[in-house]
Amino acid sequence: NAGVMQNPRHLVRRRGQEARLRCSPMKGHSHVYWYRQLPEEGLKFMVYLQKENIIDESGMPKERFSAEFPKEGPSILRIQQVVRGDSAAYFCASSPLAAKNTGELFFGEGSRLTVL
Amino acid sequence: DAKTTQPNSMESNEEEPVHLPCNHSTISGTDYIHWYRQLPSQGPEYVIHGLTSNVNNRMASLAIAEDRKSSTLILHRATLRDAAVYYCILIIQGAQKLVFGQGTRLTINP
Numbered sequence: 001n002a003g004v005m006q007n008p009r010h011l012v013r014r015r016g017q018e019a020r021l022r023c024s025p026m027k028g029h030s031h032v033y034w035y036r037q038l039p040e041e042g043l044k045f046m047v048y049l050q051k052e053n054i055i056d057e058s059g060m061p062k063e064r065f066s067a068e069f070p071k072e073g074p075s076i077l078r079i080q081q082v083v084r085g086d087s088a089a090y091f092c093a094s095s096p097l098a099a100k101n102t103g104e105l106f107f108g109e110g111s112r113l114t115v116l
Numbered sequence: 117d118a119k120t121t122q123p124n125s126m127e128s129n130e131e132e133p134v135h136l137p138c139n140h141s142t143i144s145g146t147d148y149i150h151w152y153r154q155l156p157s158q159g160p161e162y163v164i165h166g167l168t169s170n171v172n173n174r175m176a177s178l179a180i181a182e183d184r185k186s187s188t189l190i191l192h193r194a195t196l197r198d199a200a201v202y203y204c205i206l207i208i209q210g211a212q213k214l215v216f217g218q219g220t221r222l223t224i225n226p
Contacts, residue, residue: 004159033214042216042217042218043154045214091160093160104165106162107159109159110159
């Protein structure tokens with residue numbers, strides 16, 4: 001059973017370009033979470049999605065960031081018009097149930113975005 | 117969110133037990149205590165969780181104080197691969213997400 005797969009593992013973008021980060025949850029998992037980790041800082045919650053629904057986006061910046069988890073295919077975190085401050089590791093996690101019920105999230109290895 | 121307090125860093129020696137403390141004095145009766153760890157350049161990894169009773173699994177043990185205001189993650193025999201940041205997290209009833217604090221950076225000396 002493959003774990004949570006994130007790609008690309010490393011992405012370099014110039015200021016103003018778009019970044020798309022993909023996350024394939026573990027098989028059978030319908031709950032996806034995105035976290036951001038700035039260099040030398042802790043993990044910050046961004047968004048929680050179930051299939052086709054955004055459940056909690058309280059950690060998402062108001063502009064330029066969006067997330068989706070379509071019925072088919074991976075979850076996508078999209079960052080438009082990237083700025084240097086977006087440089088970070090973005091981690092995706094999945095679970096078969098909501099965190100409130102199990103607390104056990106399975107994390108991917110992250111996508112490291114560098115903005116030049 | 118109920119707050120947890122952990123030491124910023126700890127150091128131990130290889131093959132010795134490690135006790136990682138966590139204070140959560142504002143914990144409420146139905147909050148679960150979870151521990152995750154993050155190895156260098158990797159995503160977080162679930163370690164263990166509990167509610168009231170002590171818990172054991174293949175990775176670690178979790179000792180929960182009787183009043184639940186603190187807990188201790190116990191690594192029985194640390195290896196170099198246990199060097200990581202360890203996060204103590206409370207899952208609040210009804211919460212939709214894990215909220216990570218700063219954690220404890222554990223260094224293991226050979």
